[in-house]
Amino acid sequence: DAGVTQSPTHLIKTRGQQVTLRCSPKSGHDTVSWYQQALGQGPQFIFQYYEEEERQRGNFPDRFSGHQFPNYSSELNVNALLLGDSALYLCASSSDFYEQYFGPGTRLTVT
Amino acid sequence: GENVEQHPSTLSVQEGDSAVIKCTYSDSASNYFPWYKQELGKGPQLIIDIRSNVGEKKDQRIAVTLNKTAKHFSLHITETQPEDSAVYFCAAKINSGYSTLTFGKGTMLLVSP
Numbered sequence: 001d002a003g004v005t006q007s008p009t010h011l012i013k014t015r016g017q018q019v020t021l022r023c024s025p026k027s028g029h030d031t032v033s034w035y036q037q038a039l040g041q042g043p044q045f046i047f048q049y050y051e052e053e054e055r056q057r058g059n060f061p062d063r064f065s066g067h068q069f070p071n072y073s074s075e076l077n078v079n080a081l082l083l084g085d086s087a088l089y090l091c092a093s094s095s096d097f098y099e100q101y102f103g104p105g106t107r108l109t110v111t
Numbered sequence: 112g113e114n115v116e117q118h119p120s121t122l123s124v125q126e127g128d129s130a131v132i133k134c135t136y137s138d139s140a141s142n143y144f145p146w147y148k149q150e151l152g153k154g155p156q157l158i159i160d161i162r163s164n165v166g167e168k169k170d171q172r173i174a175v176t177l178n179k180t181a182k183h184f185s186l187h188i189t190e191t192q193p194e195d196s197a198v199y200f201c202a203a204k205i206n207s208g209y210s211t212l213t214f215g216k217g218t219m220l221l222v223s224p
């Protein structure tokens with residue numbers, strides 16, 4: 001049973017560019033949450049998708065947007081990249097209100 | 112919103128010793144408290160969790176305790192091994208019906224042989 005998968009593993013972008021990150025949830029999970037983890041910090045909640053709708057959102061600007069597909073996979077889009085957007089982006093999937101399982105993350109570097 | 116404080120930020124122990132990491136939370140509505148282990152270059156791995164209807168949960172060398180009155184919970188690792196070395200995060204979830212976690216800042220645990 002495959003766990004949560006994310007692509008790509010690493011990404012380097014220039015300020016002002018746009019980026020799309022992808023996530024496939026664990027089999028049987030229908031909810032996907034995205035987190036940003038800066039170096040030396042805990043993950044910060046960006047938003048959560050359920051039934052192809054954004055169900056909840058953390059304190060992130062509108063430059064961060066997402067999408068969930070009918071097969072429950074999800075994308076995170078970030079527009080007008082800033083240097084401060086450099087971080088590890090984590091996807092977590094769940095099937096109930098409790099346990100969340102994380103993927104390996106995508107390391108985004110903005111230069 | 113919820114705020115989670117975690118201590119210590121770093122913890123060094125000798126192999127075989129016990130390690131304790133403590134967290135406090137601010138919102139009394141929180142009802143779910145997981146612990147994650149994150150190794151270098153990997154995503155966080157769920158290692159144990161506790162819900163507010165129990166005070167303690169144990170899984171082999173790992174245990175978690177919860178004191179809802181004081182709003183704090185702790186991770187206990189006994190008989191530590193070098194492979195336990197990692198960053199550990201506590202988290203709390205507000206009882207809103209949605210699976211949204213608020214994390215502590217992490218504890219780097221180093222177990223020396």
